[in-house]
């Protein structure tokens with residue numbers, strides 16, 4: 001691959017993530033993120049060439065919502081593109097903005113991911129994903145207890161449950177430092193045993209405490225060409241590469257789990273393209289789309305191409321903590337905040353803020369030269385984005 | 394300067410009122426198979442299709458994340474699959490950007506929609522309006538078009554007779570297009586006698602409900618020349634968003650279309666768009682839009698669409714030889730079908746409706762109430 | 776699809792999208808609605824930068840992106856028809872049996888017209904430029920339909 005030109009992230013804006021945003025309508029909530037992103041980039045809307053927009057229509061039941069949302073996005077008179085890919089939407093919006101700038105079509109692009117889940121019926125909306133003939137009767141929203149069962153089988157009940165809860169509590173400790181995060185529970189490690197027993201069970205050992213939130217929120221990011229980014233921003237977060245690996249809808253309808261995950265596949269491809277041989281050493285930080293603490297724990301192995309119980313040790317040894325050797329989700333992750341159409345973008349946004357040194361209270365205590373962000377959606381889909389501190393190409 | 398991007402192959406289903414016997418995945422497969430056959434491509438990691446961009450709409454499909462249902466057809470096994478949830482011509486814009494960025498060499502674009510699945514297309518477009526100010530009064534895209542048509546009638550020389558000719562001609566053209574086997578052919582008198590739908594739009598002025606799918610293969614210049622003998626180059630794209638509330642706009646100003654066209658012309662290096670295009674395909678969802686959008690594109694004098702029609706302008710300028718939107722294709726796919734048709738013309742594969750030696754064409758798409766969003770693509774062959 | 780495709784064994788599955796939605800009007804929209812409901816006044820917002828009075832009110836100016844949430848100004852309950860159509864196709868999302876008139880009405884003091892129902896006049900008699908006034912709903916619904924419709928009046 002030969003990139004036509006470099007693209008830098010020069011601004012990030014986020015609305016507050018919450019289950020309760022009764023005081024704003026959809027374009028108003030989006031506008032909060034837009035205003036903050038422009039301010040953070042030191043730009044006005046007049047400097048923006050193109051708006052990229054995405055969310056899931058049936059979550060709010062608005063057809064082509066970018067039309068109405070023009071009231072808040074600033075798209076009036078500008079070019080625009082609307083892309084959606086389910087849970088990965090936010091990461092796809094980043095990829096789209098990268099393409100639009102790298103191609104030379106635009107110098108400055110503003111990408112916006114949003115969801116206002118409080119306005120609709122999320123589980124009903126997700127159930128409508130399933131094929132009306134083959135899958136609709138079986139669908140249970142986004143809940144699955146499969147990963148918990150597999151981890152318990154592989155590592156024993158006690159260790160698996162402890163790791164998942166440790167992951168959960170670490171993420172909450174991160175979220176406590178992020179004032180934009182939706183759920184900040186103030187959990188402490190000595191609550192682990194109690195929560196493992198008493199948190200309500202959703203499916204098997206997937207308990208309420210493990211599961212991601214359902215949030216309202218919007219995220220906006222400003223992307224600029226190398227020339228503009230360098231002129232406008234002391235330290236842009238550069239886009240080195242991104243890999244999208246989706247897969248077919250019906251891959252596990254007959255009960256077999258996939259042998260090769262899209263996470264591992266995408267990670268291998270990304271590392272190969274970017275010359276990364278030891279991701280744990282070469283990548284300084286990972287912001288993961290972790291829909292539950294079981295998945296977050298399990299997926300670490302996939303994304304880092306680990307074998308055996310290495311990933312469990314990383315959690316047990318506090319390696320993934322904010323001040324650990326391999327910080328994961330300093331934002332608090334998806335378990336803390338999950339406005340679906342924005343969620344995958346928030347991962348890239350957090351990785352960018354960490355590289356730019358603008359993550360405030362949840363800034364990790366080391367220089368972040370290279371950061372990885374993952375998006376997750378659909379029927380086990382993955383988007384990986386790699387950001388760098390140095391101009392990459 | 395980014396590398397050129399060529400359209401290497403085009404395929405489409407027929408557009409028909411109700412393909413009740415076919416799933417939308419089946420329609421898409423009808424498009425995918427000939428595309429792979431014509432190009433010899435597959436989805437292999439090395440030289441295959443590197444990115445699939447589908448075009449669909451969750452509300453029309455009644456499926457959350459409607460591309461999820463399409464992954465098999467889109468070759469998404471471990472591959473890049475993305476969905477443009479906007480006017481279909483925007484998949485061309487996105488595919489162009491993805492290739493010019495250097496990220497990918499070969500892109501599959503595939504749009505599909507079954508408008509027949511829903512009870513009412515107007516109920517779908519009603520949901521594009523905000524829930525507080527505009528939904529409660531019952532707005533939908535047809536009613537919004539009625540108001541724009543009214544304003545345009547007042548601001549231009551276009552009469553009911555002119556519009557009857559636009560519709561009659563669309564039927565005649567559609568007869569030459571194998572993709573539109575069901576399109577009604579009306580005489581001017583029949584159009585004039587058809588009842589009002591949303592004054593001054595008559596029933597026969599409106600595009601029919603239809604099901605169908607359309608796709609194409611895009612490739613970077615060096616790959617494009619390997620894949621096919623005569624790629625059609627995407628030399629200019631442009632689009633623009635107007636205000637949301639109808640009252641915030643001048644409905645006759647063609648604000649968004651003028652900007653979209655200017656951007657496409659600039660990127661294609663076109664200073665004087667008139668007499669530049671050998672073939673033009675515009676998304677005329679309602680008859681008044683054919684002259685109005687032609688004015689917005691700067692190809693007909695402002696307010697003189699009527700004289701243009703009366704003077705045989707549409708035939709002379711080879712506008713909508715396919716029958717256009719009036720011949721029927723799903724709302725969401727309008728611009729993409731237009732781009733496919735222009736490509737077929739430039740490839741010399743347009744059959745009975747072929748324009749001799751067509752070298753440069755324009756395709757146009759429109760979305761939203763009364764043309765809130767317009768997109769234009771300029772296509773050329775060597 | 777081949778034209779001789781045998782469709783005799785094909786069947787369809789009926790479905791329905793009936794999910795509940797609750798949309799939040801926001802502070803600006805809420806004040807517009809409550810003022811309309813409780814005081815029969817129609818409010819807009821003014822953008823000084825763009826020199827326009829905008830109805831319906833919105834928190835942000837679409838043109839310049841300035842915050843307008845405290846730039847309230849009252850506009851008239853009378854106005855002028857600047858455009859209209861007659862909706863003649865029946866559908867379930869519509870507020871009235873067809874035919875009914877949807878008009879763009881510029882209220883006194885406003886720069887941007889709103890779309891609303893125009894009644895108490897035959898559709899054939901509607902003309903651009905005619906004066907109309909709001910008729911407020913007898914029973915409130917806390918929506919823009921607390922203006923039940925507009926009707927012709929003396930200018």
Ligand SMILES: [Zn+2]
Pocket residue numbers: 822823824825826836837838839840841
């Ligand atoms: Zn303003």
